[in-house]
Amino acid sequence: MTIVFTLLLSLGSLLFIVTLHELGHFCVAKWSGAYVYEFALGFGPRLLTFKGKETWFSIRLLPLGGFVSIAMEAVDPPKGREEEIVPENRKMEALPTWKRSLFILAGPLVNLGTAILIVTTVFMATLAKPNDMGFYGQRLASTGIAYKLIKEQEGQEDIDDQGYILLGYEVYDTKGELRDKAEFGTAEQLPIYSNIVYKFIDNFQKDIYQEQKDLRIKFNYLNFDYQNHKVKSSQVSSGKWTQLSKPDDWQIQGKNTTVGIMAPTRYFLTRQEAYRAGWRQVGQDSLGLLKAFGQIFKGNIHALSGPVGLVKGSSQTTNVTTPASFLLGMGAISANLFMFNFLPFPPLDGYKFCEAWWEKARKKEINSKVKIGITAVGVSFMLLLFIIVTIKDLIGG
Incomplete structure (x- = not known):
């Protein structure tokens, strides 16, 4: 029941964001005087219809x-609406270019505004950004090696899982010989989480971790006050030795994760700082979609997710983390939809915007058959990409 609930909640959230997008188009269309045939949620056969006067x-x-x-010269009326008489001045082509442009941009801009509203509100309300891979240090899993080692060194039953920053480690074999060491940062230059993870992954691929069955490790760490962004003590502590008996203990990813490091929570000092961070986060989320599309041209389809992938990812977030994390996920989806619809590719809003101003500059409309052909090619490509990405999302690729 929990899985079903989270899936329904995630799907509902996605539909809510899409509805806001279409409402942006709809409101501007009505304001501009265009003849609106239908406002639809979803695709395919109608399940429920409320027929207004227009x-x-x-x-x-x-x-x-x-x-x-919307009524257009180049597009036939919807089925069942063929007999309606639409004034020529209410068709899309009759609208001034600036009104057509505003109609086109309204949907994506509503998504952008929604993303900014959600993210800045969450950041300002909680004064925190969970799972920030670009912040100092890390969180420590209570079942991990690092947590257990530091807890033993500090002589406490439990420790703050985000009260310490790993600065490096040393590894010796049973003969007392140094086999590996790494430095993530110093007390003066604190390491960010992504740097720590990458060094762990790179170093732990070394042959010694596959050859040796008995290794000893100690971490160098620093006591840190995350909420105030202050080092509690500049003295670097070295933990006691802990024994590792199998190579699986070194895995950072996968089921046997035992080093136990996770992305930290970034705490903001003021509401103003949280508000500015919200804008930056929306910018990063928006650009993230462009990077994902860039990966397609490198042959990496796994970087992109469709509606199914978004729902699956959002439902997982709802199930295992806080409501704040889920809302931030909604904000990220809304930012993605903003950037996606701004792409200058048919039949997306970005292409329609460019098409409208190209016609304005030429003072001549593009031939309707050419328009239909370009749109057909674009729709075919997008449909093929949608099918491929959906299959990838369904099989978990």
Whole structure:
């Protein structure tokens, strides 16, 4: 039941964000005087329809998007609406370019505003950003080697899982010979989490961790006050030795993770700092989509997720972390939709915007057959990409 609930909640959240996007288009279309045939949530056959005097509001079978249907010269009326008489001045082509542009941009801009509102509100309310890979130090899993070693050294039953920063480690074999060491940072230049992880992963691939069955490790660490961003003591402590009996103990990823390091929580000192961080986070989330698309041209389809992947990822977040993390996930999805729809590729809003101003500059409309052909090619490509990404998301690739 929990899995079903989280999946439904995640799907509902995605539909909520899509609805806001389409409402942006719809409101500007009505304001500009365009003739709106339909406001639809989902694709495919209609499940439920409310027929207004002009606009039909419908819910369709596939809850993976939505659309606003407006009267256009180049597009036939929807089925069942062929007999309606639409004034020429209310068709899309008759609108001034600036109104058409505002209509096109309204959906993505609503997504951008939604993302900024959600993320800045969460950051300002909690004064924290969970799982920040770009912040100092790390959190320590209570079942991990690092946590147990530091707890023993500090002589406490339990320690703050984010009260210490790992600065490095040393590894000796049973003969007392130094086999490996690494330095992540110093008391003056604190290491960020991503640097710690990468060094762990790189170093622990060495042959010695596969050859040796008995290794000893000690971590060098620093006591740190995360909430105030202050080092409690500049003295670097060295933990006692802990015995490692099998190579699996060195895994950073996978089921046998025992080093036990996770991304830390970043705490903000002021509401103003949290607000600025919210804007930066939305910018990073938006650019993240462009990077994912860039990976496609390198043959890495795994970097991109479709609606199924977004729902799966969001449901996992809902199930294992806090409501704040789930809301931040919603903000990230909204930022992704903003950037996705801004791509200048047919039939996305970014392409329609460029098309409108290209016609304005040429003072001549693009031939309707050319428009239809370009859109058909774009839709075919997007549909193929959607199918591939959906299959990848379903099989967990």
